[in-house]
Amino acid sequence: MLPPLKPIAMKERISMLFIEKGEIDVLDGAFVVLDKTGVRTHIPIGSVACLMLEPGTRVSHRAAALAARVGTLLVWVGEAGVRLYASGQPGGARSDRLLYQAKLALDEATRLKVVRKMYEFRFGEAPPAKRSVEQLRGIEGARVRKTYQLLAKRHGIQWKGRNYDRTDWDKSDLPNLCLSAATACLYGITEAAVLAAGYAPAVGFIHTGKPLSFVYDIADLFKFDSVVPVAFQVAAKAPLQPERRVRLACRDIFRQQKILGKIIPAIEEILAAGEIEPPEPPKDAQPIAIPEEKGIGDVGHRH
Template identity: 75%
Template structure:
């Protein structure tokens, strides 16, 4: 997977290229790339969309470093077996519980308590999350009255809740991009259910207390004038420096593998996708993660 920014994406002489403001063309090997993230500052032609669809490369329109996901194109080479695999795990209560237990283990660094249902594990998780919020508030010297926010009224929340909401929104953006790029359905969740992004919430919750939520408390402690902007920029930098997207797809596969049924094989002609360092792709407005 690669990120592209600051340029016109087009097809020139049959090649998929990024053309920067100076006219320099950077060739993108679209046929060997699973997913292209289009960051702000990009324009894409009809010919480029057609070629990406033909070779089965997913195009996703995101904010900087994936802090928002605005839209995703349909990958022309998508197969249904990964969706069916995910659905089978979610619909079988025993398999679902195995996946939820794995999520618990990865999130808290210990095995989930035995003989607990999904609902009971959800309750244990909620209690630990509330304790973690209190601990972070104490660590950063922030007054904490609980996780209180109104999605329809941004100003109703206090600064720390605004910062947390902004941070998790950024994390959900890059996580949804990873779920789509891996060929799974954002709506088919295991802990969370009944929401368009249930699986996104499941995966994001595993990693959110590693960096983005502590950063939200750190920023809230400064009482910024524009908390959502500061958090968004901080998350952008975290995603780039930690290469979070490169971690998320293997994490998704690890979680689903806990269901102990055979995952769908890759296409017979699939090649490993290298995720290069940013500097390795040149300076023509081409960014990778």
């Protein structure tokens, strides 16, 4: 009998692959995509952080189970990857890390410390003293709008602001369409990293009330140093398939910047700013019935 599969650490993986118009299955022990003519394309599923599934894809039970075992996030996206509909969780929040994250988010003092650290991480300088979370959000928003304007000017793009219609993405102008495709790529790999680190995507500090609030918080730390410049570069060239060009460019920049190796350490650094220790398990807690072997993957992966 073969030994159980052990997930590869997130920092060792390639960022993402997009699949459209194919049936995903496990054949002869391999994760494959079959096109309408029956041609197989093998995918090294265990070495991919997330698989983005576009319209026209079908996933078998065996394929979904294998992706979960090797810790690869399946993300169902819209055409050209500009919508995120749902995701299949490859691991998830460990109770100790979830409680730690929730404790930081629920206390206003520790939440403010974490938000201030996010601001410092993102802009390279400490935020003004004695500011509330709401005030920091206002300062951040002004800087973000200014950054968009500067990037648009640098690439010779007419910029009318960040505007899009979630019900009809095609109504967006070219720069906004490229930005939506680029941020969707970043959100996909960020969610995979958050889950691999054992934290809950929904428990955010700046963003709240959404299933991916913490994903948005962490993605924003890297957005303007990675995918936003890429989106403006592609928009400036006005290619025939801008969304596809954006996805390829994002994949390249993720590899160049080794971003999957940076996200989890950034999460730990950000949360450490709350200056509290992760809670100890209660003394009367029931021990684990079936101990798990230590794997080579990240702590959030199911071994």
